[in-house]
Amino acid sequence: MPLNPADDAFAEALSRALPEGRLRRAEPRYLEEPRGRWQGISGWVALPRTVEEVSAIVRACNDARVGLLPYGGGTGLVGGQIAPEGPAPLILSLERMSAIRAIYPEENVLVAEAGAVLADVQAAALEANRLFPLSLASEGTARIGGLLSTNAGGVNVLRYGNAREQVLGLEAVLPDGTVWHGLKRLRKDNTGYDLRGLLLGAEGTLGVITAAALKLSPVPAATGTALLAVQSPAAALSLLALAREQLGEMVSAFELIGRMGFDFLAEALPEVRQPFAETPAWCVLVELGLAQGMDPEAALAALFTAGMEAGLVNDGLLAQSEAQAQQFWEIRERIPEANRAIGAIASHDVSLPLSALPEFIETGLARLAQVGDFRVNCFGHLGDGNLHYNVFPPKGRKKQEYLDVRADVQRCVHDLVNEMGGSVSAEHGIGRLKVPDLERYSDPAKLAAMRSIKAALDPAGIMNPGAVIRG
Amino acid sequence: MPLNPADDAFAEALSRALPEGRLRRAEPRYLEEPRGRWQGISGWVALPRTVEEVSAIVRACNDARVGLLPYGGGTGLVGGQIAPEGPAPLILSLERMSAIRAIYPEENVLVAEAGAVLADVQAAALEANRLFPLSLASEGTARIGGLLSTNAGGVNVLRYGNAREQVLGLEAVLPDGTVWHGLKRLRKDNTGYDLRGLLLGAEGTLGVITAAALKLSPVPAATGTALLAVQSPAAALSLLALAREQLGEMVSAFELIGRMGFDFLAEALPEVRQPFAETPAWCVLVELGLAQGMDPEAALAALFTAGMEAGLVNDGLLAQSEAQAQQFWEIRERIPEANRAIGAIASHDVSLPLSALPEFIETGLARLAQVGDFRVNCFGHLGDGNLHYNVFPPKGRKKQEYLDVRADVQRCVHDLVNEMGGSVSAEHGIGRLKVPDLERYSDPAKLAAMRSIKAALDPAGIMNPGAVIRG
Known part of the structure; x- marks a missing residue:
């Protein structure tokens, strides 16, 4: 059965059931996406302030069989936040639910609402001398709800895991409007199915995340950064294994850059300083986050020496200052810009x-x-x-x-x-862009199970219709 | 609709569809559990050798509406592996699927079948100079399939996480008999819902895990062990935060022992040496797993000193040898024995x-x-x-x-x-013992979602009937 549009009559009726100012016509910013690939169909946006309001909105959509499009920072790259064709869904923006509800430094836990911007969560953690390790290019705009719903990755996954691994508990509104009060701050909890893990990465198709209890980590006492030239990707992998044997979890990042990356920088962004006199075929950017009392330079030198002795490394630059470390990271981080220019x-x-x-x-x-x-x-x-x-x-x-x-x-x-x-x-993630890829490459049993779960939890198909699972 | 029993007629028909020797009457060992709380109803046990055979068995049960009881090492403590009342389910033991299928040291990945005993997986990892960190008292008997299906914990969770966090991919047979070939060895994979996380911890009620791609870790270069007397549980928590600020992930274990623990040992097991001249109100057993070049004694001494200066620690013993470290662990590990005696x-x-x-x-x-x-x-x-x-x-x-x-x-x-x-x-976990607790204490929205998922994936209700979700 097709969905109904979130038309004016629906919006006005819903409006009356909510405090004033919760619904308005969606401005263009809700209808655009970062790469300009799609244009969202115009309609209404709801801006709730509480989980109870989210619940009322979801319930109204479910009753009226109106699609609902959860909206975070709008930075997704696969069209999960944009409905290019009708019937027009109601956009549900979490931007007014942006509080850091609580922080528990001794527990290494922070509770944030879905609309909190990632950079604000990072800053709140740092203020308590803790690290919230999720970090990626859009962190000044992306919001927690979207980051968790897409199981975001970023530069610290090697050490700290994906977004799913950063979450202890969730508060969420399920497709029938019921609220799951699951904001547990527990490291161990074996009371039933992992609903938490299921909503994380479901891209808003199984419910709306409204808040999360997030894991924090201690801030590493010192960091060290190096660019090491290696013979090949295989040598880079052996060097990674060596680094982890020496330093375990303290290897925070291990990024591969090929000669083409340096060539593109030279071609498109000549102002970026080329670090090697002779551009290597491959190199790795290594970042260490060390324990107290450890010397970053000594740790990097030991890795460099062992890599040389094993015939894996043939050149290397150890950052001598924070400024030089940033220079090394600039090389890595500006490659996408060079790519766009070319x-x-x-x-x-x-x-x-x-x-x-x-x-x-x-x-x-x-x-x-x-x-x-x-x-x-x-x-x-x-x-x-x-x-x-x-x-x-x-x-x-x-x-x-x-x-x-x-x-x-x-x-x-x-x-x-x-x-x-x-x-x-x-x-x-899958969003709308990669639905055909999911259908082509996914294991059929997994895809069938996904469809069963979607139909069971969202029988009317209102949650982010068209994303991940085709209706 | 009630299930049918796995009676002789069913077993004989299934027998004919499988290679010889796959079915037999269940010996008593399949009907007993470690604490003698329940006695399983007698019936048949299936002992498949391949995932295809598991698939045929599950399909036959689904077609005939016969319950299926996945069986690992039989060490579970909540009755998840025992059906005390009828209709008798078919017991499905994975013990003949116990191969380590492959090991990839450079990837830190090992692929094991569900019937592999935990200690054998640990040993295979160590042989490749890697650590499989899951570790618990029953590791000589417990099998991977059961450990993952119950999201087992153990002594290394602080550093490495629960069983769920040890798994990159799964091969499993879903309740309709289809095989999910999900043995991916990927650290990042955002192609759809987390079916992996859902089966892990579902206690065999949503499918049968037949194999898993498991994460390995580097073996710490050195370990250090100490018993530190603290003022209170609150002081123990502050000391843990201090330890993690100093050493990050290298704090492998942090166990609390109270005066009652020492008193019980003295009362029931007087042969266990009491380490402190004066028994402290509370103490913690700290274990560090350190990177190369680090000195365990120095790291523990720094923690001890900082703890003293912060007024958290008032006495302490740093293990001077492997033998002494084992002595400290013996105190922790024999407390359950003293408890049983009392x-x-x-x-x-x-x-x-x-x-x-x-x-x-x-x-x-x-x-x-x-x-x-x-x-x-x-x-x-x-x-x-x-x-x-x-x-x-x-x-x-x-x-x-x-x-x-x-x-x-x-x-x-x-x-x-x-x-x-x-x-x-x-x-x-929940098993059969804690079903009433789950129903009493679970968030209603979560419980309803669990029931929907169960009904969607296992509409006939054949998978481990009576466990976790009441039929």
Whole structure:
């Protein structure tokens, strides 16, 4: 049975059931997404202040069979927050529920509402001398509810895990409007199914997260940063294993950069200082977050020496100051900007089993060569097996000339990822963009189970209709 | 609609559809449980060798509406593996699927079948110079499938998390007999709902886990062990925060022992050496697992000194040898034996928010004093907020005299745990023993969602009938 639109009559009736000022026509910002790929259908936005108001809104939508689109910071890259076609859903923005409800430094726990901006949560944790480790490019805009609903990744996953691992408890409104009061602050709780883990990463299709009890960590006493040139991706992996044998969890980040990354920076952003006299074929950016009394320079030097002795490392730069560490990170962080300047034919957010990465990188180049003449900039979170594998035209050509091969390129890369046991969405989720990929590559038993769960918890299909699971 | 029994006719028909020797009448060992609380109803046991055979068995049960009881090592403490009343389910033992299918040291991944014994998985990891951190008393008998299905805890949760956190991917047979080939070895995979997390901890009520891709960790380069006497549980918590500020994740274990624990050892097991000249009111057993180049004695001494200066620690013993470290652990590990010798009226496996522990311990004593005259031995995994809170008769009296207050004692403790935001099953699960507790204390919205999920994935109700969710 099709959904009904959130039309004026519905909005006005709902308006009367809520305190004043909770509904208005959606401004353009709710209808745009960061890459300009889609335009949302115009309609109404609800801006509740309490979980009870969220409950009333969800219940009204369920009763009237009106779709509901949970909205956080609007920074998602797969269209999970944009409905480009009707019937128009009601947009539910959590932006007015942005409180840090409580912080428990001795427990390493912070309770935040879904509308809290990530940077504000990080700052509140730091004020209590604690670390909230989730960190990514959009942290000044992205909100906790969206980050958790998409199981966001970022730069600290190697050490601290994905967003799902940062959550002890949830408060959420289920599709029938009932409130799940699950804000437990417990490290161990084996009383039934993991509803928490199920809502995390469900992209708003199984309910609306309204608050979360988040895990904090101690702030590392000292950090150390190095760029180490390695022979190959395989050598980079062996170096990672060596680093973890020496330092365990204190390896906070381990990012891969290839020669193409340095070349693109030189081509598009010549103001970025090239750190090596001779650009290496591959290098890794290593960041350590150390315990008290440990010397970052000594730890990095020990890793460098052991890497040299094992024949894995052939050059290296250890940051001598915070400024130099930031310079190293700038190289990593401005590669996406260089990529945009050059213009990718297709970008891929993929993950693979760690030991399959070298073969994937090599075979990918060979397969793509059969499709056409391309440049590949392959970089990313090596420690998580998560590569940004982006395909560009040869020098002097423009991506616009390659629109007709874009689908072939994506299919070539995603097919290989799938053959090698990888994932075609490592950290961005499915949203609306990757629904066909999910249907193509997902295990059929898993997909059937997902559909059963969706139908059981949201029989009217009101929650984020069209995202993840096709209605 | 009630289930049908796994009677002789069903077993013979299923037998003919499987290779020879896969079905037999269940020997007594499948019908007993560790605490002798229940006796399983007699019937048939299936012993498949492959996931395809498991699939055929599940499909046959689903078609015939016959209950299925997944069986691992049989060590569960809440009756999840025992059906005391009919209609008799088919017992499905995974013991013949016990292979370590593969090990990937560079990925820190090991793939084990559900029937693999935990100690064998630990040994296989160590042989590759890696650590599989899940560790608990029954590790010589418990099997991976059962450990994961119950989201087992143990002594390393503080550092490495519960069983759920040890799993990257699963192979499982869903209640309709389809096989989910989800043995991914990925650290990041955002392609749909977390079916993995849902099956983990579902106690066999949503499917049968047949294999898992497990996370390994580097083996710490050195370990250090100390017993530190503290003023109070609150001081113990502050010391834990201090330890984590100094050493981060390298704090592997942080166990609380009270004076009653030492007194019980003296009373029941006088051969256990008492480490302190004067028994402290409270002490913590701290274990560190350190990075290369770190000195355990120096790290423990720094913690001890900082704890003294902060007024948290008033005495301490740093293990000078592996033998002495084992002596310290013996104190912690033999407390349950002393408890059994003395005889508890009621035992509780509870967890609380860390900062609520001191108040819980104090208020619990006060409330119990209103019920009767008891001794309480409270000890456990302080770092996880997980206490074993066990209630005993006064000296000279026997637990048998207190059978009529047992339910009152449990209710008193569990009510308080619930009021304070805790869990009445921290690590053992629900099984059949704690179904009434789940129904009493669970959030109604969560319980309703669990029932919906169960009905959606297992509409015939064949999977471990009577466990977790009442049919």
